[in-house]
Amino acid sequence: MTKSGKSSGWYRERKDELHTFKDTTRITFYTNKLNMRKIFTFLVLLCCATTLAFSAPVGRQQARQAALAFIKSHVSTNSQVATRASQATPSLNEVASTNAYYIFNVGKGQGFVIASADDRTADVLGYAEEGTYDEQQCPASLKMLLAQYRQEVSMLNNMPATTKPATTRAGRKLQPIEPLLKTTWSQYSPYNQQTPMHNDKHCVTGCVATAAAQIMGYYQYPKKAPAMPAYTAPSAHLQVSELVESTFEWNDILPSYRIPTTQQQQDAVAKLMRYVGQAVYMDYTADDSGADSYNVILFLTRMFGYAKDMHRVFRDHYTSEEWCNLIYNELKAKRPVYYFAEDVVYNYGHAFVCDGYKEGDYFHINWGWGGQFNGYYRLSVLSPREYGFKQLPSIYTREQGAIIGFRPSEGADVFPKVVDIKEMTPLQGQSRSNSSDDFTDFDITMKCVNNYGEAFDADCGLGFWQGGRLINAVKLFSSKFKTDGKIQRNEANFNIPHTLANGKYTVLPVYRIQGESEWKACGGIGDMAQEIEITDTELKTSTAKPVLEVKKVDVKGSKEAGRPLFVTLTIENKGDELYDTFNMLFKYDYVASTTTFLPARQTTDVVFELYPKEVGEFDYSFECKSGATISSRGNITITESKSQNLPSVEVKIEQSEENAFQAPAMRGKLIATNSESADYCGGFDIELRCKKGNTDEAYFENKISLTDIIPANSTKEIPFSIDNVAAGAQYAIYVDGYKVEKEEDFIQGGMKYVPKWERILKTPFYMAKDAPTAIAVPHISHEPMLIYNLQGVVVGKGEQQFESLPKGIYIIGGKKVVK
Numbered sequence: 001m002t003k004s005g006k007s008s009g010w011y012r013e014r015k016d017e018l019h020t021f022k023d024t025t026r027i028t029f030y031t032n033k034l035n036m037r038k039i040f041t042f043l044v045l046l047c048c049a050t051t052l053a054f055s056a057p058v059g060r061q062q063a064r065q066a067a068l069a070f071i072k073s074h075v076s077t078n079s080q081v082a083t084r085a086s087q088a089t090p091s092l093n094e095v096a097s098t099n100a101y102y103i104f105n106v107g108k109g110q111g112f113v114i115a116s117a118d119d120r121t122a123d124v125l126g127y128a129e130e131g132t133y134d135e136q137q138c139p140a141s142l143k144m145l146l147a148q149y150r151q152e153v154s155m156l157n158n159m160p161a162t163t164k165p166a167t168t169r170a171g172r173k174l175q176p177i178e179p180l181l182k183t184t185w186s187q188y189s190p191y192n193q194q195t196p197m198h199n200d201k202h203c204v205t206g207c208v209a210t211a212a213a214q215i216m217g218y219y220q221y222p223k224k225a226p227a228m229p230a231y232t233a234p235s236a237h238l239q240v241s242e243l244v245e246s247t248f249e250w251n252d253i254l255p256s257y258r259i260p261t262t263q264q265q266q267d268a269v270a271k272l273m274r275y276v277g278q279a280v281y282m283d284y285t286a287d288d289s290g291a292d293s294y295n296v297i298l299f300l301t302r303m304f305g306y307a308k309d310m311h312r313v314f315r316d317h318y319t320s321e322e323w324c325n326l327i328y329n330e331l332k333a334k335r336p337v338y339y340f341a342e343d344v345v346y347n348y349g350h351a352f353v354c355d356g357y358k359e360g361d362y363f364h365i366n367w368g369w370g371g372q373f374n375g376y377y378r379l380s381v382l383s384p385r386e387y388g389f390k391q392l393p394s395i396y397t398r399e400q401g402a403i404i405g406f407r408p409s410e411g412a413d414v415f416p417k418v419v420d421i422k423e424m425t426p427l428q429g430q431s432r433s434n435s436s437d438d439f440t441d442f443d444i445t446m447k448c449v450n451n452y453g454e455a456f457d458a459d460c461g462l463g464f465w466q467g468g469r470l471i472n473a474v475k476l477f478s479s480k481f482k483t484d485g486k487i488q489r490n491e492a493n494f495n496i497p498h499t500l501a502n503g504k505y506t507v508l509p510v511y512r513i514q515g516e517s518e519w520k521a522c523g524g525i526g527d528m529a530q531e532i533e534i535t536d537t538e539l540k541t542s543t544a545k546p547v548l549e550v551k552k553v554d555v556k557g558s559k560e561a562g563r564p565l566f567v568t569l570t571i572e573n574k575g576d577e578l579y580d581t582f583n584m585l586f587k588y589d590y591v592a593s594t595t596t597f598l599p600a601r602q603t604t605d606v607v608f609e610l611y612p613k614e615v616g617e618f619d620y621s622f623e624c625k626s627g628a629t630i631s632s633r634g635n636i637t638i639t640e641s642k643s644q645n646l647p648s649v650e651v652k653i654e655q656s657e658e659n660a661f662q663a664p665a666m667r668g669k670l671i672a673t674n675s676e677s678a679d680y681c682g683g684f685d686i687e688l689r690c691k692k693g694n695t696d697e698a699y700f701e702n703k704i705s706l707t708d709i710i711p712a713n714s715t716k717e718i719p720f721s722i723d724n725v726a727a728g729a730q731y732a733i734y735v736d737g738y739k740v741e742k743e744e745d746f747i748q749g750g751m752k753y754v755p756k757w758e759r760i761l762k763t764p765f766y767m768a769k770d771a772p773t774a775i776a777v778p779h780i781s782h783e784p785m786l787i788y789n790l791q792g793v794v795v796g797k798g799e800q801q802f803e804s805l806p807k808g809i810y811i812i813g814g815k816k817v818v819k
Contacts, residue, residue: 099724128375186370294485562753682738
């Protein structure tokens, strides 16, 4: 587990059981204070090979053929999976399928391939050259990857119909890099044999310690282990005893412990793990241990002699190609990359190591899971330029990052003092009477961070550049940049002086170390550079500020601590279409985030889901990354959560025949009966689970949340539809509801209200039947028939609305219709 340093949410790697991983989801959504619905963008490059404005699912057989072709052309000739593929009839066993991918195991323990289920993506999203894919043994970090694949396909489905790839990007031909790490370590025995005891067993090492230790093992550095102070691990109140100065016995530390080993060899690696864990102030517990990834920089540079210029970088500062180049160049310099990311489903974080590369932008990932699931995956999401975006909305990349320059110190190096910019609102155009007047009353918000290992004081401002030369700088604010890795949010009001001559400028965020005179461009500028032109009477900008007007703010939920709260902003977009990230804040704390497409000159609902953890009155506000003004503010009172029993529920599926329904969507209704004297406002989560082989087990496929309030002493029917089911598979519905428990907050102090999941219902399995396969000519009855897209979503009704739809394939009256 890692903690990003950008939020108060602790990152933990969990070994989740097939039906129990959900139990941690609400707790971690709750404890993550910053941007609860952040969608971490990880490991899939959706390179489209078509210019059509619509897409179609990829069938099982087509995906199987693509997997076989990929194995023969990409996988190492000496690997088990390639050997298997060279046989006359390679054995591919499908073990998972969703709307985004199919997973095929190759032979017996000879690797697996993640093949795309959507024709807008690359044919293969990832592969391993040995082992098998097993849902029950899968590390949470890989579950995170797969959840992101599903999220990204859903994101494409929600894009406007006119959004299509502009070009087809050919794979780059970079020199392959074999995996740098030889270690296949994990968090359990023997690696945790010296961690503190909790519940009568040794705590797991934590993914932060495992990832960092594997890189230290690559360098076999340092020789000496410094003394470590004692501390209290907050989650379990564990007393972690001090460690005395010692040495690391690198000759006894083995690349793998899957072979018989001596106690001395086990002790050697266990000592390394304990010292690294204690150095980063690991929050130890028996089942999951967590730490802040920023601590890797802070303490490895000070305690273990690693280079002082190692630092964090974040994915949302770079284009897809720039990010791949950055990681590739680290590997080319023979430096493994410590990689961290936040989970889409759990809001837990994970740390692992990127240590190799193969053509096609496949990067080798060592998950720190005993060698299991190590393989080649893509580090990029949707290529934004192929879809007409300069950058992806930050919600899809915000919590993906890496530590760059991870290596032993080479001598007398010093800590760099650099202010990295995270976000900045752009300048807007303005007029003045004549050239002797200032441009006045600009408002700006800047988010900055110190990603290195030493504190400093600095001034921050805006720099006006011409031809790479700084012409003028306007100071905005001063700040202390501590070594806590936390983002600072600063607001400023300023003027641009009339002494700045007429002309064209590039505007960049700049900083100046206090006591020095030189202004420097901030790190991590990415796409924040802005072109402006100054004339006698105008300041012209290259970006037009979106014109948004909030029509209404609607709050649904009990407004009780720990229970879900749904806040809907009804926004009229009076300008051009906008695809942006919207944030909700309680004072200065981010409590929810969502990314939404706002069509031009239309009104759209933007919905936030949050789980207040504290009781009290809170001022709330909203912002969006583009800098558009959202003037709506208000306050909300959160009360103590009342004890309440969960409603009883029944699910009725719309069946095409007994125990079967028609793909591509499962539709039905949830019937909830609340026998309590108070309304039930906790909502329900409906999970779609796909049957695993001939067993009674099922793996997670999809989830929808129902926010309906069930009035006291009443019964309510709630319709639902879950899209993208695969014909031929069997599915069951799992229904969960909320209970809230009051707990002591050992990290923030005081008490917190934690929502707990409780399983209410599990249905029998239903078979998904194929829709009729005939593709009809576009003929619509004059009767008002519903029109569905291939994801099972209603997009229109009747002939008139059909004519207004974009070209594509639709389902009308149970038949596929081409327009």
